[in-house]
Amino acid sequence: MLVSILLLCSLLYEFQTLKIINTSYGKLRGMAEWSDDANHKFTFKSVPFAKPPIGNLRFAPPQKLDHWDGILDASVYSAACMSNSTLTTQSYVNEDCLYINIFTSEKCLKSKCSVIVYFHGGAYNTESATMFSDRFILDRYVHEDVIFVIPAVRLGVFGQLYFGPNAYLTENLFMFDAILALDFVHNEISNFGGDPEKVTIMGHSSGGTLVEALGFSSMVDPELKLFQQMIMLSSTGMFGFDDLVIDNSFTIVEKLGCFNGTKEERNTVNVAETLDCMRHIDGYEILRVQQKMELMDQLSFKYLLRGAPFMLLNGNIADLKKNTSPRNAIFGTTEHEFFDVTEKYLYITVTFLDYENPVAVARNYDGRLMKNMETMITGDSAAIFVSTATCAAAMANAGADVFLFETRQSYSVHVSDMQYFIGNHCAHNRTIDIDILDSFYSKLLTNFTKHGKPSPGWDPVDPGRMNYLELKVDSKARSGPVMLEGYHAKDVSFWVGEMTEFDQNVSKMRHSEGLPPERQDTKSQRQYWNFIVYQNFDAKNQQKLVDSTHFIINTTDQAIIFRTDISILYQWWFYLIIAVCAMTIGLVILSFKKSRNGEITPLLS
CATH class of the missing domain: 4.10.910 (30s ribosomal protein s13; domain 2)
Structure with missing residues (x-):
């Protein structure tokens, strides 16, 4: 009798802690968290939004789901996508990872709530959709009647392998994953209590750049059907170069024995045969080789290319900003972002603007940085600030309500504000001021998601004033957030003005020397001459350029740059x-x- 009672109690408990819903593809069983106020919260994890990208679907665009029979368990997280290497926090990874995690409530299931779709950071190579605190999401978002959704996308080589334009393999596979996830949300979120016409996409760091690319694109969702608003936090604003990704791709397939041709034969590679070979190699072996490339060769797969599906291949970022549909948006940064001045990939740090000579621009800036470290910021920080400013202004000029802010609480760097909006990287020594900011930071995001405005007293950006909210609390001085103007005006003026003029002068000089017009950092071209300037270039006064030659050799490690001053040829000794x-x-x-x-x-x- 006692056994029967215990069994009955166990069944009743299991019944109370489970929630079953219907989708267009079949039934799902999620976990329930019962609440005293009857607004019970539910989590649906490992909800498939695409066929598993394995076998013949490895390195293929994501495919829509098939229907399933029975009830699919959605109570626990799936494996994280095959993220890199030594930097990952994930212990359980697998190729079968295209799942979406949905956090909702009883109230939303009855009355339809606004939705946030969050794309994680990690340079498209690390982190995952399964690494965040359920408790934080349920308390900060679901409790505020906002459904929170976290989709996974393929990472590293699995989402970025690319050999150049061909009929078998597209660039930016992981971005196609993101779009199919948004399509799933659009079609299915009503079954989870969400309103498909009130969807805000949100991202941090590289996830923020992914959100920018999706939101500014005139090719992805110009009619605002998939999502209507955007939140971009510490968006890196940087894009990779196709030739760099192509070079890395050939390196890994060579290491795996799927290509053994010469450098010249790369242009005539049989992509279909190469992909077939790669699809027959164990996924963990591919990941192991990728790890070795990162550790030993300093070659990484961590770039969003300017190309499909959001723009034409190697198109201009300015055109992307100019031709956008208006979407209400929040842009946020931290006070310092990055302090590291030993950037190894200089030609990537300046890709937030359409420079024709990014190597020259980056090295010129780096030279100045080394001489003026007390007054200049790193290239990575500049990318975030300048990209944020220009994107915010462009979206405001398109007619959207844009809200701009910068977190300046205590020691504010690239990940320090994650504690306020996703519960990661919490400060070890919490202060009263941090707690106060923490009490309302995420509330600003939920207000914006539901009402289109984060706070009644927060005015949208005027591109002429570049007004922004400084998020900082000082309880002793009894001061709080204040509105300021001229968001990073000095940095924007420098990069959009002086550095752009420098780039134009380098182009003129290259043209006068009869050098080829193509972008000067082409890695697949093993040797080329690059005329750049190091010393005392003043764009306003147009001082004479100082010629120096650079011979660039691409090794398995990275581009090695040797400086040779041509004036040496005129010395008698x-x-x-x-x-x-x-x-x-x-x-x-x-x-x-x-x-x-x-x-x-x-x-x-």
Whole structure:
């Protein structure tokens, strides 16, 4: 009898902790969290939104789901996508990872709530959709009647393998994953209590750049059907170059034995055969080789290319901003973002604007940075600030309500504000001021998601004033957030003005020297000359450019740049050294010949 009662109680408990809903593809069983106020909260994890990208679907665009029979368990997280390497926080990874996690409530199931779709950061290579606190999401978003959704996308080589334009493999596979996830949300979120006409996409760091690309694109969702608003936090604003990704892609397929041609034969590679070979290799072996490339060769798959599905291949970022549909948006940054001044990928850090000579621009800026470290910010920080400013202004000019802010609480860097909106990277030494900011930060985001405005006293951006909210609390001084103007005006003026003029002058000089017009950082081109400027270039006064030549060699590690000042060729001692070296070599050769004839010369004795 006691056993029967216990079994009945166990069944009743399990019944109360489970929630079953219908979707267009079949039934799902999620977990329920019962509440005293009857607004019970539910989590539906590992909800498939695409067929597993395995077998013949590895390195293929995501495919829509088939229907399933029975009730699919959605109570626990699936494996994280095959994220990189030594930096990942995930212990359970698998290729079968295209799932979406949905957090909702009883109230939403009855009355339809606004929705946030969150794209995680990690340079499209690390982190996952399964790494966040359920408790934080339920308390900060679902409790505020906002459904929170986190989709997974393929990471690293699995989402970025690319050999150039061809009929078998597209660039930016992971972005196609993101779009199919949004399509699933649009068609199915009403079954979870969401309103498909009130969807806000949100991202941090590289996830923020993904959101920008999706939201500004005139090709993805110009009619605002999939999503209507955007939130971008510390968006890196940087895009990769196709030739860099192509070079990395050939490197990994060579290491895996799926291509053994010469560099010249890359242009005629049989992509279908190469993909077939790659699809027959164990996924964990591919991941292992990717890890080795990152650790040993310093080659990474972490780039969003300017190309499909959101713009034409190698198109202009300015055109992307200019041709956008208006979407209400929030842009947020932190006070410092990055302090690291040892950037290894200089030609990537300046891709937030349409420079024709990114290597020259980056190296010129780097030279200035080393001389003025107290007054200049790193290229990565500049990318975030300048991209945020120009994107915010562009969206405001398109007619949207745009809200701009910067977190300046205590030591505010690239990930420090994650504690306020997703519960990660919490400060070890919490202060009263941090707690106060934490009490309303996420509320601003939920207000915006539901009402289109984060706070009654927060005015939208005026591109002429670039007004923004400084998020900072000082309880001792009894001061709180204030509205300021001129968001990073000095940085924007420098990069959009002086550095753009520098880039134009480099282009003129290259043209006058008869150099090819293509972008100067082409990695697949093993040798080329690049005329750049290091010293005392003043764009306003148009000081004379100082010529120096750079010979760039691409190795398995990275581009190695050797500086050679051409003025050395006009020094008399240069020719004297050459003559002495030639005479020494001649004597050595003569001595060697005589020694072979049995003679020992004084030189060698």
